[in-house]
Amino acid sequence: MGPLAINEIISENTNLFLAFIIGIGFGFVLEQSGFSSSRKLAGVFYGYDTVVLKVFFTAAITGMLGLLFFSLFGWIDLNLVYVNPTYLTSAIVGGIIMGAGFIMGGYCPGTSFCGASIGKIDAIVFIGGLFIGVFIFGIGYDLWDGMYLASNLGSPKISTTLGMSDGIFAFLLILAALAMFWVAEWAEKKFPREEY
Amino acid sequence: MTKTKEVKQKKYLNPYVGGVLLGIVLLAANFVSGRGLGASGAIKSTVVTAVTAIVPSSTESSGFVKEFSESHKGNPMKTWLVFEMMGVLVGGFLSGAFAGRLKFKVEHSPQITSRKRLLLALGGGVLFGFGSQLGRGCTSGSALSGMAVLSLGGFITMMAIFGTAFALAYLFRKNWI
Numbered sequence: 604m605g606p607l608a609i610n611e612i613i614s615e616n617t618n619l620f621l622a623f624i625i626g627i628g629f630g631f632v633l634e635q636s637g638f639s640s641s642r643k644l645a646g647v648f649y650g651y652d653t654v655v656l657k658v659f660f661t662a663a664i665t666g667m668l669g670l671l672f673f674s675l676f677g678w679i680d681l682n683l684v685y686v687n688p689t690y691l692t693s694a695i696v697g698g699i700i701m702g703a704g705f706i707m708g709g710y711c712p713g714t715s716f717c718g719a720s721i722g723k724i725d726a727i728v729f730i731g732g733l734f735i736g737v738f739i740f741g742i743g744y745d746l747w748d749g750m751y752l753a754s755n756l757g758s759p760k761i762s763t764t765l766g767m768s769d770g771i772f773a774f775l776l777i778l779a780a781l782a783m784f785w786v787a788e789w790a791e792k793k794f795p796r797e798e799y
Numbered sequence: 800m801t802k803t804k805e806v807k808q809k810k811y812l813n814p815y816v817g818g819v820l821l822g823i824v825l826l827a828a829n830f831v832s833g834r835g836l837g838a839s840g841a842i843k844s845t846v847v848t849a850v851t852a853i854v855p856s857s858t859e860s861s862g863f864v865k866e867f868s869e870s871h872k873g874n875p876m877k878t879w880l881v882f883e884m885m886g887v888l889v890g891g892f893l894s895g896a897f898a899g900r901l902k903f904k905v906e907h908s909p910q911i912t913s914r915k916r917l918l919l920a921l922g923g924g925v926l927f928g929f930g931s932q933l934g935r936g937c938t939s940g941s942a943l944s945g946m947a948v949l950s951l952g953g954f955i956t957m958m959a960i961f962g963t964a965f966a967l968a969y970l971f972r973k974n975w976i
Contacts, residue, residue, distance in 0.1 A: 608832045613831070625824060626886020627886040631890035632821045633887070635898070636821070639895065659938075661819055666944075670826065673826070686945075701930035702930075702959060706971050707919050708926070712838035712937045716891065717887060717891040719891075721895030723905075728920045733931075734928065736932075741864065744866075761954050
């Protein structure tokens with residue numbers, strides 16, 4: 604059955620319409636969870652508010668389990684689902700640059716749109732920065748395309764790389780997340796802040 | 800203190816409930832389109848559109864635009880992530896309206912000025928925009944969506960983003976605490 608667009612169960616225009624609807628859900632949940640506030644987002648790096656860690660890992664695990672169960676029930680063909688390719692060098696260097704941007708700017712691209720939607724001027728300025736950053740990458744592409752295209756490992760699954768089944772990996776990830784949630788709850792008690 | 804805390808807890812959704820809901824949205828994206836969520840891809844589409852409108856020859860001369868056109872046929876603004884991000888603006892606005900949080904303001908620590916906050920937001924945006932291109936996606940497209948499909952690269956990028964932010968947190972503490 605799924606993915607609907609790839610199996611041509613829905614038309615291209617329906618797919619784009621559903622993208623808009625799914626986007627509304629995405630923005631609504633982010634805002635309801637407090638991701639429109641940069642000080643709340645940055646809190647995870649100081650322990651006073653760990654909402655980012657809790658929402659992020661709960662969502663990744665829910666999505667992962669959903670896909671595994673949908674596949675088990677025959678509702679989705681996982682061979683047709685896009686698995687992000689792994690270019691080792693750029694995944695690490697790009698991640699490091701993004702991490703620096705995160706602690707400096709307080710947002711990531713998705714959350715900055717969420718903040719901008721409720722009037723956060725710092726989020727709007729951050730989005731301006733995103734456009735400049737993407738533009739600089741495009742202008743100087745020839746300078747770093749070597750790094751961008753280096754160490755292409757294809758699209759491996761982490762479970763395959765670690766030599767275990769998807770189910771076992773999922774189970775271990777849940778245990779790791781529970782341990783992190785426990786630390787997060789402890790940190791919020793240890794570094795409490797009333798107003799921010 | 801207990802009173803402010805109660806107000807705060809009512810204000811936002813429980814994070815674990817929010818996480819499950821976000822996971823369902825992510826699952827829906829995969830079920831419908833065969834790909835997860837994303838954000839920086841929509842910015843890339845807009846930049847490519849603007850650049851090709853101003854400098855039409857860039858479709859041949861720029862490796863960046865060329866790479867984009869090869870993987871995205873047709874109008875770069877008529878892509879899944881552009882429609883999804885327009886939805887994010889609507890969804891965020893609706894949630895903010897229901898919760899009474901619609902307000903123009905610069906959010907910053909009392910220890911710094913608005914001006915400093917905005918300069919840092921601009922700088923952070925530039926870095927994040929650049930890094931998202933190098934890393935083939937941001938926190939949404941590469942880390943979150945990649946993790947849900949068990950992509951090795953997704954886990955690596957996630958660890959690099961959060962690891963770096965933790966490592967640099969001490970330097971930037973005045974901006975947040």
